[in-house]
Amino acid sequence: MGCICSKTSAVEDSREDLTKKSLSSQRGSELRVSRLNSSKRNEGIWETDKLVGNDVKISLIDKKTNGSFQLRDDQVGNKEIEKPELAVLNNPGLGKVPKAVEGEQVAAGWPSWLSSVAGEAINGWIPRSANTFERLNRIGQGTYSTVYKARDVTHQKIVALKRVRFDNLDPESVKFMAREILLLRRLDHPNIIKLEGLITSQTSHSLYLIFEYMEHDLSGLASRPGIKFSEPQVKCYMQQLLSGLDHCHSRGVLHRDIKGSNLLIDNNGILKIADFGLASFFDPDHSVPLTSRVVTLWYRPPELLLGATHYGVAVDLWSSGCILGELYTGRPILPGKTEVEQLHRIFKLCGSPSEDYWLKERLPHAAVFRPPHRYRRSITETFKEYPSVSVRLIETLLSIDPAQRGTAASALKSEFFTTEPFACDPSSLPKYPPSKEIDSKLRDEETRRQGAIGGREQKARSGARKEKEPGMTILSNPYVDPRMSTRQGQHSNSNSQSEVFHHPHREPVSGFLVYPPQNQSHVKDMENNFGGHIYKRPSHSGPLVPGIQLSRGGKEVDEGPLGSNRINLSKLSGLVSSRTTSSEDREKKPVSLLPRKTIEVKKPVESTNNVLESRRHDKKRHSPRILDFNQIDNARGSTQELTPGGRGYMENKIYLSGPLLASSNMDQMLKEHDRKIQEFSRRARIDKSRGGKFRAHRK
Numbered sequence: 001m002g003c004i005c006s007k008t009s010a011v012e013d014s015r016e017d018l019t020k021k022s023l024s025s026q027r028g029s030e031l032r033v034s035r036l037n038s039s040k041r042n043e044g045i046w047e048t049d050k051l052v053g054n055d056v057k058i059s060l061i062d063k064k065t066n067g068s069f070q071l072r073d074d075q076v077g078n079k080e081i082e083k084p085e086l087a088v089l090n091n092p093g094l095g096k097v098p099k100a101v102e103g104e105q106v107a108a109g110w111p112s113w114l115s116s117v118a119g120e121a122i123n124g125w126i127p128r129s130a131n132t133f134e135r136l137n138r139i140g141q142g143t144y145s146t147v148y149k150a151r152d153v154t155h156q157k158i159v160a161l162k163r164v165r166f167d168n169l170d171p172e173s174v175k176f177m178a179r180e181i182l183l184l185r186r187l188d189h190p191n192i193i194k195l196e197g198l199i200t201s202q203t204s205h206s207l208y209l210i211f212e213y214m215e216h217d218l219s220g221l222a223s224r225p226g227i228k229f230s231e232p233q234v235k236c237y238m239q240q241l242l243s244g245l246d247h248c249h250s251r252g253v254l255h256r257d258i259k260g261s262n263l264l265i266d267n268n269g270i271l272k273i274a275d276f277g278l279a280s281f282f283d284p285d286h287s288v289p290l291t292s293r294v295v296t297l298w299y300r301p302p303e304l305l306l307g308a309t310h311y312g313v314a315v316d317l318w319s320s321g322c323i324l325g326e327l328y329t330g331r332p333i334l335p336g337k338t339e340v341e342q343l344h345r346i347f348k349l350c351g352s353p354s355e356d357y358w359l360k361e362r363l364p365h366a367a368v369f370r371p372p373h374r375y376r377r378s379i380t381e382t383f384k385e386y387p388s389v390s391v392r393l394i395e396t397l398l399s400i401d402p403a404q405r406g407t408a409a410s411a412l413k414s415e416f417f418t419t420e421p422f423a424c425d426p427s428s429l430p431k432y433p434p435s436k437e438i439d440s441k442l443r444d445e446e447t448r449r450q451g452a453i454g455g456r457e458q459k460a461r462s463g464a465r466k467e468k469e470p471g472m473t474i475l476s477n478p479y480v481d482p483r484m485s486t487r488q489g490q491h492s493n494s495n496s497q498s499e500v501f502h503h504p505h506r507e508p509v510s511g512f513l514v515y516p517p518q519n520q521s522h523v524k525d526m527e528n529n530f531g532g533h534i535y536k537r538p539s540h541s542g543p544l545v546p547g548i549q550l551s552r553g554g555k556e557v558d559e560g561p562l563g564s565n566r567i568n569l570s571k572l573s574g575l576v577s578s579r580t581t582s583s584e585d586r587e588k589k590p591v592s593l594l595p596r597k598t599i600e601v602k603k604p605v606e607s608t609n610n611v612l613e614s615r616r617h618d619k620k621r622h623s624p625r626i627l628d629f630n631q632i633d634n635a636r637g638s639t640q641e642l643t644p645g646g647r648g649y650m651e652n653k654i655y656l657s658g659p660l661l662a663s664s665n666m667d668q669m670l671k672e673h674d675r676k677i678q679e680f681s682r683r684a685r686i687d688k689s690r691g692g693k694f695r696a697h698r699k
């Protein structure tokens with residue numbers, strides 16, 4: 001709650017209603033505005049900016065920071081404005097600042113393409129010059145960025161520089177990037193990565209975000225061989241994650257991409273939420289449609305998979321539940337390869353939604369994704385080896401109904417944190433060598449390379465023998481990812497197709513390791529629950545998983561749910577939540593050999609407050625999609641039937657050669673073949689003796 005009090009000069013201290021008329025008359029004049037944002041009251045001097053026709057679109061400019069916000073119609077006429085900043089930030093048009101400010105920004109060294117489109121994001125800051133940094137090594141490679149370790153020569157400290165990929169000639173692309181900056185500037189919490197500044201120049205076409213340097217990310221730590229997390233350590237990480245999320249949510253920010261590689265950890269055990277590239281402002285009281293194509297697939301809640309466009313904090317809580325499960329089991333708990341498989345895994349673990357849910361939520365893809373039969377919830381059984389308080393928190397966070405997931409604040413008060421063993425102090429955590437997702441990827445690449453060399457040598461040795469074996473089965477399964485063996489210390493046989501959920505304690509491998517098991521029965525449970533599929537680590541960082549179709553730059557070809565489309569489930573991979581799509585991406589035509597069943601999906605109404613989101617989707621190809629949910633149940637663990645990227649069997653190169661003809665026919669065919677050869681050589685001899693030229697086509 002907040003209120004606009006009065007004009008500073010004329011009506012100081014006298015409250016005045018915000019009517020169209022009063023604001024109109026105050027145009028260009030100063031207002032003193034009190035804003036109450038959660039527990040904190042902010043004061044600023046505001047100036048009315050513009051009125052647009054009869055449609056009241058009133059922007060107020062904060063004179064202190066030059067930030068602006070736009071009043072919604074329903075706020076006009078009220079003295080009290082709740083969280084006014086939300087109105088600005090959900091509206092991409094308000095990244096702009098007045099021309100005069102733009103001029104000042106350019107004079108301060110900002111490039112005009114940035115100032116003209118996203119002036120608000122850089123307001124009050126001065127760009128840092130690239131030559132005050134010494135770039136060291138590359139420490140992160142995302143879909144949308146490359147992250148470097150660097151030395152800030154001016155301040156003599158190590159920082160992380162994130163070079164964001166965007167097209168500076170495309171205002172939408174710039175605004176999208178600017179939103180990340182704007183969001184980061186609004187957040188201030190020990191468990192949220194701090195944006196310290198920006199590097200660019202008037203003539204530069206690129207932009208670097210300067211962050212405090214963090215030695216690890218949770219994904220990197222998890223995949224480091226030999227690292228075992230204790231119960232207090234799991235609680236310590238979860239406490240920090242939920243505290244950071246609580247701060248985001250209380251400031252009206254949804255992260256929308258909580259996953260291990262976005263949870264950074266420093267050498268003092270402090271966890272910070274990073275990567276706000278998919279984050280968005282939201283206002284629980286004035287819900288506006290948002291895209292459902294967010295959150296990396298394995299951490300994406302069912303409502304988003306079902307196409308929800310009105311959602312809130314519960315999406316981040318679901319992802320946190322996945323992280324908690326992962327901390328215990330030592331590996332991702334819902335590693336789907338396609339959206340349909342993801343939903344299937346969710347239903348198998350969390351139960352399928354109730355009749356009420358389908359009726360109440362009316363989700364766009366409900367008719368398409370509704371499973372043919374009901375699934376029983378099996379979280380308690382699946383995690384029965386783990387402390388009951390932890391399982392209860394997993395149960396809450398992984399509720400199918402978003403309303404049942406509670407809030408980050410309520411999770412922080414749960415028995416998980418109030419019963420022993422308590423969360424440990426971050427500073428007491430073990431010190432690890434630098435561990436980043438990129439390190440584990442490099443390790444995995446090396447393993448794969450070694451595997452390939454070994455494979456070639458092996459092939460050379462056995463090649464002659466193989467050639468003499470007609471009808472031999474050549475199986476090449478691109479889904480078998482050598483990283484599996486790195487991460488899990490298992491599946492040395494690359495043709496294996498079954499997922500075994502080894503208990504971390506039994507299997508001394510990398511991952512989140514906690515309690516010793518009492519027995520091994522859960523391993524079987526996990527096998528059962530997870531359908532025997534090989535899992536791949538979803539990543540924003542390019543197609544390390546062979547066979548998963550990611551376009552150039554590692555971006556998924558996103559066919560967002562907005563638009564009158566047909567759904568192609570073989571194509572609905574969505575491991576990555578796409579932010580932009582190149583024209584090249586759009587031209588790619590995936591081949592699917594799956595049986596086709598097409599369904600029309602209605603285009604949801606897009607809010608004007610969500611123009612940025614919708615424009616991103618407008619750019620994307622809206623080609624037909626195909627769906628067959630039932631196939632998942634029939635898949636019996638075979639990855640052939642789940643073809644991310646829609647490449648189908650052909651591109652997976654699964655050749656099953658074998659006797660094509662009955663043996664009696666074969667004898668006859670060989671005899672005929674022999675006869676023809678003899679006939680040809682006889683005619684060739686005759687031709688030669690006649691001095692004529694042998695013509696192969698002669699009969």
Ligand SMILES: Nc1ncnc2c1ncn2[C@@H]1O[C@H](COP(=O)(O)OP(=O)(O)OP(=O)(O)O)[C@@H](O)[C@H]1O
Pocket residue numbers: 139140141142143144145146147160162193211212213214215216217261262264274275276277436437438539540541
């Ligand atoms: N402040 C930092 N300190 C150290 N490493 C960092 C920092 N920020 C990011 N990284 C590393 O870079 C990786 C990629 O960063 P980030 O997630 O922000 O980029 P992205 O392009 O959005 O990636 P993604 O495709 O996963 O969304 C992280 O997983 C992390 O390992």
